[in-house]
Amino acid sequence: MESQSSDINEAIQASGEATLEQATKKAKEEINSFFNVRLDIAVTGESGSGKSSFVNALRGLKDNDEDAAPTGVTETTTEPTPYQHPTMPNVTLWDLPGIGTPKFKAKTYLKNVTFDRYDFFLIVSSVRFRENDIMLAKEIKKKKKVFYFVRSKIDHDVQSEKRKGIDKKETLSKIRTNCEEELKRIGNPNIFLVSSWDTSKFDFEKLIGILESELPQNKRNTLLQFVPVCTVAILEKKVRMFQKIAWAAALLSGAVAVAPVPGLSFSCDMSIVGSFFTSIYHSFGLDDKSLKRLSERVNKPHLKSLKMSPLVEKLIKISSLRLGASALGEFLCSLVPAAGSAAAAVISFTTTRNVLLKGLDALAEEARKVLREAGLE
Template sequence: MGQLFSDTSKNEDNGDLVSSFNAYFKNINTENKIISQEFMVLIELCVNIGNIHCANTLIREALKIIDNAPINIAVTGESGAGKSSFINALIGIGPEEEGAAEVGVIETTIKRTSYKHPKIETLILWDLPGIGTQKFPPKTYLEEVKFKEYDFFIIVSATRFTKLELDLARAIRIMKKNYYFVRTKVDMDVENERKSKSRTFDREKTLKQIQSYSVKTFNENNMTVPPIFLISNYDLSGYDFPVLMDTLIKDLHVHKRHNFMLSLPNFTEAVIDRKHKAIQQFIWLEAFIFRVLATFSVVSIVRDNDVEKLKKNLNHYRKLFGVDDESLELMAKDFQVPVEQVKEIMKSPHLLKTNREETLEEKLLKYSEKVASANDELLPTGLYFCGNFYLQFHFLDTVTEDAKVLLRWTYSKTSSNSTYP
């Protein structure tokens, strides 16, 4: 495999490969990278010494690990704390949709219950029974709920954290697992305060009081105060939900970040950009393998057998970003508008549509040439990839912009329908 490069050009090509690889990942924040530093160093070493087979194998191995990395999140708390709504918010589905956790019912969690993410097969959220029940006494709780299986615990409360929950946190720490305290329903607390003190109401002051009350609980129990996240399960961007997600991404193993970032609901443009960057890295690594195996630069070539794969990729991106046909139909139904009205503001549903004067292959070739002419950001050293990968970048960019347009449209519709001033 190392003989793919001629003796006269091998060092120069290898230098370009290493330079391109390093330059691309250098511009990505550490907490957003989907490949570990150890893998990056090994890949660079393989390319430097001309062992192309080694570099190719390492990248393929990294991509496989990233794509299949399991993520198990445990959610626990007392009945009525909003666990089910929190789980539904994390997996991005409504309470009446298939696969949702039941909301507003009598506590039925007598055993741990799993909820699979509808778009990310490797992500599972586990609704755990409350600690201290007859079937789950504190001393055996962690063993009973199989604590070793989870990447981290989220302890949810709608009032104050109980002594049992604090004891659980102590035990989790002893087991060297991460845990996070989440105070839910703060939107209801803020609204109740606004109604009762309409003249003197101060939103930030109210939130600080809720935070202080939670901190006091830990102080009274002689515990180090952990980060406490104040959230609303129905207004994800309005409180600490974005900060919680940032923290989870940062604390997760690097190979698990990719799928977790893709699992996030599109509640802010920053989240959409983060998902875009994660997928872009994945495409870039796949494209890098192709360039490593190539004996010459291949630009803007779209082969017949690439078309179906490209269609599949486009549909996959649309689904991940919530702009696929099924998601748009649900959105239109929620806002009681024709789905065609929603699709009018989208570009991705029309990317592969053709007319009589132009075949799909010709249209894809035009896209490929257009993206290839503006590749400085993706390929900082002038390295070229085949048209297939340029098209994936183009599809991803288009879908990302559609997700932002849809988010703005949703906010405008929600604001116009709001009963609050």
């Protein structure tokens, strides 16, 4: 019990609060933020720049998937169009009309697309950044919001130049230099070279890293949850994020265990465990749709036959048995005033934390195996 008390004291200390009650309140706020904080991302640029394909890539979809943003050789977006993330309804990517089109002239563009709605802007171009892009960036900057330049369709450029005998490194250097020259009037903005077809290549991971570091704290976890797992580095960032949130979830479990209500602690713990494992399952790209898309992208058909949902079901079943066994002890302790209630909190915290972390480890290892099989180590 002394070791368990030490664990919960460590969790209280990590929260930055002085008491279990204060730490639990903070944990509740963090859990609510983790699952519910909204993130609205604007993807804009001139027509034909690949905005819609990039929206699809960020949502982990291909252009021909159901619910994907429509794409084409002509402007397909005529109004700001919201696309919810397939598994996170609090994340919306907005496919904005091309700047400079008759209905969305550059000077009134931000007003017409409801500027204040978005957390940040991604300005996309597939050839070169033009006057309208620069004008838009300046206006966004005036209004004290953040923007990033995304040079899309890089895979096409690399292949095209390769046919001329120009290697990938030289092509990327030339494109980056050209972009920097085009945008020098607005200082030294971040420029990211990306392929919507294959987010494991070029600057996609770098883009996510910059966004994560520059977003407000309560938005960072939301961003990291929804971005597709295309590299080991992104996966490991997600693992560390879920490790941190597991402590907050366990603290909530400990607080509920204090109440002498039969079944309350078990019911609460199972709700926490179910939500936690389901979020990991989707965030790590272990759901059937994500595995199918990965299989097609890396041309490894056997990946689509992997079924990870039975593992999640097994983890929840095992968790149910462990939590059920501890729930009886928690309830009996909670009947004893003061010391008994504290013991119940410690038992519940420790059991829930261990269940969550062991389940996370199992799912993370499966995700690492998938990346190895896909050749994305």
